[in-house]
Amino acid sequence: MRMQDIARRLGISAMTVSRALKSDSSVAPATRAAVLKAIEELGYVPNQIAGSLSSSRSGFAAILVPSLNNPHFSETVLALGNALHDRTMQLLIGNTDYDRHKEAELVRAFLARKPEAIILTSDGHDPRILPMLAKAKIPVIEIWDLPARPIQHVVGFSNQLAMRGLIAALIGEGYSRITYLGEADDADTRGASRRLGYCEAMAAAGLAPRLCSIGRPPATMSDGERGLETVLAAYPDTELVACVSDPLAFGVIAACQRRGWAVPGRMAVSGFGDFEIARIAVPAITTVQIDAGQIGREAGAIIGEAFKARRDAMPAAIIRPVPALPCLRASTAKAG
Amino acid sequence: MRMQDIARRLGISAMTVSRALKSDSSVAPATRAAVLKAIEELGYVPNQIAGSLSSSRSGFAAILVPSLNNPHFSETVLALGNALHDRTMQLLIGNTDYDRHKEAELVRAFLARKPEAIILTSDGHDPRILPMLAKAKIPVIEIWDLPARPIQHVVGFSNQLAMRGLIAALIGEGYSRITYLGEADDADTRGASRRLGYCEAMAAAGLAPRLCSIGRPPATMSDGERGLETVLAAYPDTELVACVSDPLAFGVIAACQRRGWAVPGRMAVSGFGDFEIARIAVPAITTVQIDAGQIGREAGAIIGEAFKARRDAMPAAIIRPVPALPCLRASTAKAG
DNA sequence: CTGTTAGCGCGTTCAC
DNA sequence: GTGAACGCGCTAACAG
Numbered sequence: 001m002r003m004q005d006i007a008r009r010l011g012i013s014a015m016t017v018s019r020a021l022k023s024d025s026s027v028a029p030a031t032r033a034a035v036l037k038a039i040e041e042l043g044y045v046p047n048q049i050a051g052s053l054s055s056s057r058s059g060f061a062a063i064l065v066p067s068l069n070n071p072h073f074s075e076t077v078l079a080l081g082n083a084l085h086d087r088t089m090q091l092l093i094g095n096t097d098y099d100r101h102k103e104a105e106l107v108r109a110f111l112a113r114k115p116e117a118i119i120l121t122s123d124g125h126d127p128r129i130l131p132m133l134a135k136a137k138i139p140v141i142e143i144w145d146l147p148a149r150p151i152q153h154v155v156g157f158s159n160q161l162a163m164r165g166l167i168a169a170l171i172g173e174g175y176s177r178i179t180y181l182g183e184a185d186d187a188d189t190r191g192a193s194r195r196l197g198y199c200e201a202m203a204a205a206g207l208a209p210r211l212c213s214i215g216r217p218p219a220t221m222s223d224g225e226r227g228l229e230t231v232l233a234a235y236p237d238t239e240l241v242a243c244v245s246d247p248l249a250f251g252v253i254a255a256c257q258r259r260g261w262a263v264p265g266r267m268a269v270s271g272f273g274d275f276e277i278a279r280i281a282v283p284a285i286t287t288v289q290i291d292a293g294q295i296g297r298e299a300g301a302i303i304g305e306a307f308k309a310r311r312d313a314m315p316a317a318i319i320r321p322v323p324a325l326p327c328l329r330a331s332t333a334k335a336g
Numbered sequence: 337m338r339m340q341d342i343a344r345r346l347g348i349s350a351m352t353v354s355r356a357l358k359s360d361s362s363v364a365p366a367t368r369a370a371v372l373k374a375i376e377e378l379g380y381v382p383n384q385i386a387g388s389l390s391s392s393r394s395g396f397a398a399i400l401v402p403s404l405n406n407p408h409f410s411e412t413v414l415a416l417g418n419a420l421h422d423r424t425m426q427l428l429i430g431n432t433d434y435d436r437h438k439e440a441e442l443v444r445a446f447l448a449r450k451p452e453a454i455i456l457t458s459d460g461h462d463p464r465i466l467p468m469l470a471k472a473k474i475p476v477i478e479i480w481d482l483p484a485r486p487i488q489h490v491v492g493f494s495n496q497l498a499m500r501g502l503i504a505a506l507i508g509e510g511y512s513r514i515t516y517l518g519e520a521d522d523a524d525t526r527g528a529s530r531r532l533g534y535c536e537a538m539a540a541a542g543l544a545p546r547l548c549s550i551g552r553p554p555a556t557m558s559d560g561e562r563g564l565e566t567v568l569a570a571y572p573d574t575e576l577v578a579c580v581s582d583p584l585a586f587g588v589i590a591a592c593q594r595r596g597w598a599v600p601g602r603m604a605v606s607g608f609g610d611f612e613i614a615r616i617a618v619p620a621i622t623t624v625q626i627d628a629g630q631i632g633r634e635a636g637a638i639i640g641e642a643f644k645a646r647r648d649a650m651p652a653a654i655i656r657p658v659p660a661l662p663c664l665r666a667s668t669a670k671a672g
Numbered sequence: 673c674t675g676t677t678a679g680c681g682c683g684t685t686c687a688c
Numbered sequence: 689g690t691g692a693a694c695g696c697g698c699t700a701a702c703a704g
Contacts, residue, residue, distance in 0.1 A: 001471075002697055013675050018699060026673060043467050048448040049388045050697030053680050058385060068410045078404055078431060090445065093429050095414060109426065112384040131379050135337075221616040250616065257618040277613070280557040280586065282593040338681060349691050354683065362689060386681035389696050 001044050009042075010034055021046060052114070061303060062092040062115040064106055066123065067218050072273055073121065075292035076143065076299075080119065083300025089116065098217045100126045111136050117303045122147050122156060124189045139306035141299050145190050152317050153306070155298040157324035159190045162288045163197030166270060166326040167242060170286070171205045173334055175240045175268065178202065181227045181252065182244035184213035191217055191244050194272060198242055210235045219244050224251015225258075239268060240332060246271035246278045249285050253331065268332040283330035290324055298322065339382070342374050357382060388450070397639060398428040398451040400442055402459065403554050408609055409457065411628035412479065412635075416455065419636025425452065434553045436462040447472050453639045458483050458492060460525045475642035477635050481526055488653050489642070491634040493660035495526045498624045499533030500540075502606060502662040503578060506622070507541045509670055511576045511604065514538065517563045517588065518580035520549035527553055527580050530608060534578055546571045555580050560587020561594075575604060576668060582607035582614045585621050589667065604668040619666035626660055634658065 003014040010017075012031065019025035020035035027035075038044075052058045061084055065073040081091045092110055096103040104126035110118065117138050122145035133140050133151060140152040145159055170178060180198045183191045199209045212230045214223040224243065231238055231252075243249035249271030256263045263269055263283055270286040271278055278285035298320050305318065339350040346353075348367065355363045356371035363371075374380075388394045397420055401409040417427045428446055432439040440462035446454065453474050458481035469476050469487060476488040481495055506514060516534045519527045535545045548566045550559040560579065567577055567588075579585035585607030592599045599605055599619055606622040607614055614621040634656050641654065 004697085014697090015676080015699075016674060019674085022699095028673060031673085043471050045444065045447045045468065045471070047389075047450060047697055049385055049394060049450055050680090051699070052385045053383075053389050053682085054697075054699040056680070068404070068414055069407055071405055071407065074404045074410055081431060090428070090449075092426070095417060108381065111381045113426075114383060114385055132381065135379050135381070221612050225616055247612075250613075254616045254618050276557050276583075277586075280561055280590045282590050340681085350682080351692080352690060355690085358683095364689060367689080383681055386696095387683070389698085390681075390683040392683095392696070 001042065003046070006035065006038050006042065006044055009038055056114070058114040058116060059089050060092050060113055060115040061089050061117040061119065062094065062110040062113070063119040064094045064096050064103055064110075065121050066096050066098045068093065068095045070218055071275060072290070072292040073144075076296040079293040079296030080300050081296075083297050084303070087300075087304065089303075096121070096123075098123075100124060104129050107132060117141065117306065119143055119299055120151070122154070122190070124186065125151075139303055141302055143295050143299055145193065146319070146321065150317060150319065153302050154317075154319045155295050155302065155322065157290070157322050158197075159193035159324075160197040160200070162324035162326075163194040163242075163272065164201045165197075165324075166272070166286075166288050167198050167201035168204065169326045169328060170240060170242070170268075170270060170332060171201065171207070173328070173332065175332070176205070176207055177210070177235070177237050177239045178207070178242050179210040179212055179231050179235045179238040179240070180242050180244075181212045181214060181224075181231055181248060183217040183219060184215050191219075194244050210238070214248070219248040221247045221251040221254070224248040224253075225255045226251075228252050228255035228259075241267065241269045243269065243271050246273045246275040246285055246287055249287070249331070250277055250281055253281065253283070253285070263331055264333050265335060270332055274327060278329070281331075283333070286329045286332040287327055288324050289327045291322065294322055337378065337380050339380075342371065342378065342380055345374055345378075346370055392450070394450040394452060395425055396428050396449055396451040397425050397453040397455065398430065398446040398449070399455040400430045400432050400439055400446075401457050402432050402434045404429065404431045406554055407611060408626070408628040409480075412632040415629040415632025416636050417632075419633050420639070423636075423640065425639075432457070432459075434459075436460060440465050443468060453477065453642065455479055455635055456487070458490070458526070460522065461487075475639055477638055479631050479635055481529065482655070482657065486653060486655065489638050490653075490655045491631050491638065491658060493626070493658050494533075495529035495660075496533040496536070498660035498662075499530040499578075499608065500537045501533075501660075502608070502622075502624050503534050503537035504540070505662045505664060506576060506578070506604075506606060506668060507537065507543070509664070509668065511668070512541070512543055513546070513571070513573050513575045514543070514578050515546040515548055515567050515571045515574040515576070516578050516580075517548045517550060517560075517567055517584060519553040519555060520551050527555075530580050546574070550584070555584040557583045557587040557590070560584040560589075561591045562587075564588050564591035577603065577605045579605065579607050582609045582611040582621055582623055585623070585667070586613055586617055589617065589619070589621070599667055600669050601671060606668055610663060614665070617667075619669070622665045622668040623663050624660050625663045627658065630658055 003017045007014040020032040094106040107129045119141045122142040145156045186192045214227045274289040278287045339353045343350040356368040430442040443465045455477045458478040481492045522528045550563045610625040614623045
């Protein structure tokens with residue numbers, strides 16, 4: 001069924017049907033009512049592929065995240081999706097699995113769909129995506145970090161500074177034998193940034209870094225459970241395990257509890273991200289607070305501004321920092 | 337940039353470029369190499385919107401889930417996405433927020449994109465979507481439950497039987513003052529099914545149902561923390577809280593621990609779904625094991641079979657059950 | 673307020 | 689193995 005069929009049935013032209021479906025165009029109220037009624041009765045669904053080709057507006061924005069399974073990223077995706085819904089745009093979601101090559105492949109596949117904006121979770125990108133993005137001439141937004149050399153717009157925070165701030169605060173609490181537990185390789189540059197922040201904070205206090213790793217990202221609760229062994233093997237005198245993320249920290253705490261070790265007391269543990277579990281777990285987990293939803297909303301706002309700016313002037317790159325502050329909780333409390 | 341531009345540059349026709357991009361067509365190897373080289377150099381990205389319009393194959397499948405934030409659904413989405421990737425199809429993901437009306441709106445919006453298959457998380461659907469789906473003439477797969485009156489294909493398990501099995505097992509362990517904690521309304525019919533399963537198991541043992549609720553879905557850890565109060569207010573003698581999901585159970589356990597109550601011992605708690613947290617938490621949480629990834633993979637396989645069947649014969653509805661078995665863990669262990 | 677014309681950029685279907 | 693004509697279903701841009 002095509003617009004033509006609706007039109008013929010009403011003795012009008014397809015163009016009028018098309019206009020009746022866009023509420024902003026000028027169509028006689030009676031005509032519009034008749035069109036909508038006919039569409040409803042016949043169960044007609046417009047072909048948006050044809051519409052997109054004709055209008056060269058796909059109605060898509062694309063977002064790439066390392067892992068949809070991570071509640072943080074899915075919250076960002078959700079918030080962005082809601083923001084775009086208000087602009088009647090849909091979201092194409094891609095999962096890079098912390099893999100640059102897969103990211104590049106997805107960028108290519110998504111660009112073929114002519115998205116009107118693209119959001120990348122800031123990471124070490126495959127350099128080949130840059131010319132592709134430049135050619136697409138659409139807003140590009142990197143989220144979840146503050147890259148040294150941004151592609152264009154940014155919504156995020158410095159993972160490095162945030163982790164440095166947390167570790168500095170913990171050192172201030174009196175901890176010194178702090179061991180870092182994170183991913184092994186640098187596929188996840190947010191993880192690498194956090195590790196760097198840890199090292200800086202330790203160095204600033206005159207302490208040597210103590211690094212342990214658990215393999216490729218993402219860092220899971222199960223990794224945390226195994227990770228405690230790794231930490232103790234390398235640094236048996238550890239008094240605090242600083243984890244790259246909250247789920248990992250939860251796993252470490254669980255492993256301690258299985259051993260009958262008090263957390264805190266026998267061992268302290270910190271995380272990163274302020275996942276729900278960090279607030280609910282017993283003990284509650286010391287972490288860095290991030291509002292994942294806010295990142296999505298801000299990204300949606302930037303897309304709106306970019307569209308507006310295109311009409312007016314040269315759209316300047318927008319760098320929008322979001323808060324990332326340490327939050328000390330029971331898991332690192334010092335006894336009495 | 338269009339195919340025409342590539343073609344002119346090589347002194348060939350656009351049609352040859354098009355064929356060179358589909359590896360199955362007959363193009364001289366030298367020609368193909370030249371085309372691919374030119375495309376690479378110029379950074380040409382084919383316009384899939386035009387391709388879809390012309391071939392009437394969108395390359396999309398659409399999936400609607402109640403909540404992308406739920407690690408279970410995101411795992412299903414991920415597995416389905418991988419399965420479809422092998423068929424070079426992309427996944428349009430929609431979040432219904434446990435809302436039938438929103439689901440209907442999304443079905444309409446997605447059908448306009450001409451997906452080649454649609455996957456719905458089985459729920460009470462808005463009846464208006466049925467004619468729309470029928471008209472679309474594409475495979476429809478309902479997942480995560482076994483609906484009484486399926487639309488077409490199904491991959492799932494009976495939430496009712498699964499919960500009944502779990503409760504029966506717990507009654508077998510010697511529990512009788514079991515209180516159910518779940519969502520309030522029936523927006524989430526999987527939750528309603530589980531509640532029904534609980535009631536049946538209790539009735540079968542001659543026990544009266546003890547129902548408590550925590551508001552609309554999804555059931556979060558925070559809901560669990562508050563939920564314990566609700567349970568104790570209504571049924572102070574509760575010895576086991578049977579929760580509609582693992583995160584909710586985790587919240588209840590956390591609330592117990594904050595009161596200094598031993599779990600198990602002073603209170604037992606069960607969940608549903610076998611989320612990672614159920615295995616890692618201390619105590620580990622008794623639950624019903626579901627393989628969320630398998631549901632996605634099976635759905636992907638059904639899409640493949642449906643495409644094959646279309647050529648051969650009338651595609652019969654496929655009902656593919658997946659396992660959902662009780663798993664007793666420490667959180668409901670009987671002392672001694 | 674409504675209709676007509678002319679593409680949008682590909683892939684299908686023929687020719688050769 | 690390659691090219692030319694045509695159409696996919698809709699909307700932009702113009703008439704009227």
